[in-house]
Amino acid sequence: MSEDRVIIDEKKITYSGLIAIGGFYKAMKQELDDLGYGPYEDYHAEEVHEDGKQILITFRGDKKVSDFAKIVWESKVAISQATEVTVQKGHQKTKMHKASAEVKSIVVLSTDYDKSFEQNAWLYFLRVVIDKFVFKSYVSRAMSQAKKDYSLFESKIKSFLNLENFR
Amino acid sequence: MTDPADIRDDPLIIRFRGEYDYDGLLSLIRGFYKRSLFDIKEPKLKYKVGGTGAEVEFKFESDRKITHYIKAYLFVEGHFWDVKKEKTGLTKGKLDIRISSQMELDYAGKFDGKKPSHKWMQEKLDAKGTGLQFGDNKVTGEKYLEKLMDKLQTEIKKHLKMECV
Numbered sequence: 184m185s186e187d188r189v190i191i192d193e194k195k196i197t198y199s200g201l202i203a204i205g206g207f208y209k210a211m212k213q214e215l216d217d218l219g220y221g222p223y224e225d226y227h228a229e230e231v232h233e234d235g236k237q238i239l240i241t242f243r244g245d246k247k248v249s250d251f252a253k254i255v256w257e258s259k260v261a262i263s264q265a266t267e268v269t270v271q272k273g274h275q276k277t278k279m280h281k282a283s284a285e286v287k288s289i290v291v292l293s294t295d296y297d298k299s300f301e302q303n304a305w306l307y308f309l310r311v312v313i314d315k316f317v318f319k320s321y322v323s324r325a326m327s328q329a330k331k332d333y334s335l336f337e338s339k340i341k342s343f344l345n346l347e348n349f350r
Numbered sequence: 351m352t353d354p355a356d357i358r359d360d361p362l363i364i365r366f367r368g369e370y371d372y373d374g375l376l377s378l379i380r381g382f383y384k385r386s387l388f389d390i391k392e393p394k395l396k397y398k399v400g401g402t403g404a405e406v407e408f409k410f411e412s413d414r415k416i417t418h419y420i421k422a423y424l425f426v427e428g429h430f431w432d433v434k435k436e437k438t439g440l441t442k443g444k445l446d447i448r449i450s451s452q453m454e455l456d457y458a459g460k461f462d463g464k465k466p467s468h469k470w471m472q473e474k475l476d477a478k479g480t481g482l483q484f485g486d487n488k489v490t491g492e493k494y495l496e497k498l499m500d501k502l503q504t505e506i507k508k509h510l511k512m513e514c515v
Binding site for chain 2: 204208223224225228230236238280
């Protein structure tokens with residue numbers, strides 16, 4: 184089993200108000216793609232209820248920092264009570280939604296992800312020693328890379344949502 | 351010959367509740383298989399008629415020899431509830447579709463461990479994902495199937511007129 188270190192533990196971004204759901208979804212996916220995580224939708228559910236639409240999406244992806252470490256990303260998006268509204272932007276009318284959105288992200292650093300140091304007890308012991316003393320700087324660099332990626336993702340999403348506030 | 355390996359740990363899941371075109375959806379999935387040159391098999395189709403509508407379960411399986419070394423498998427499992435055509439021609443109900451795929455290396459068994467060099471190649475190179483042909487296996491096999499699964503997922507979401515496409 185590879186060694187996993189949780190770097191971002193279920194950090195939330197919440198928003199309530201006018202939102203272009205399609206644009207929000209594309210912004211998240213594009214940002215994760217630009218950061219190099221190759222995101223895919225593990226789970227996508229859309230239900231129409233009396234009080235509006237409910238959309239649940241799980242994005243997953245990973246980024247190999249080296250042949251020893253990789254950053255695993257998981258973002259769960261929940262959009263609830265989405266009701267369609269028509270908004271006047273200048274002379275144009277556009278379709279938007281009034282909804283509550285929440286994005287919960289977990290970022291994990293996984294070392295020895297191909298399990299090459301788990302073939303016997305000696306290699307496992309060697310991995311623990313290397314992780315603690317030899318590769319310490321590489322691992323901390325990978326951890327700071329993951330934190331930087333998350334802050335970029337968070338600022339991109341917040342700037343997109345803030346833009347909706349001023350429309 | 352290696353056992354088929356899953357491309358992703360879990361299948362891609364699409365869940366939907368609302369109005370959709372039931373016949374069009376199944377035709378879309380069958381058409382996708384045909385366009386992607388996969389030989390489709392339907393080993394499972396259950397149709398149970400109930401009070402609020404029919405309950406349908408199906409499974410599509412298919413495989414395709416991509417190269418002389420790599421074979422791709424694509425599976426789609428679906429479960430539909432309350433399948434009942436309204437006056438509009440659409441069905442109002444809920445559905446659950448799961449898309450998964452597998453890749454098999456050396457499906458013909460040409461490197462079946464008869465020679466020590468073949469056994470070494472399978473254990474040390476293919477299984478570890480290294481070597482000269484690793485890049486080829488990854489691009490023509492793994493990445494191709496990942497793109498295929500994502501493409502099918504997007505087409506299904508477009509057909510269901512989902513917000514996030």
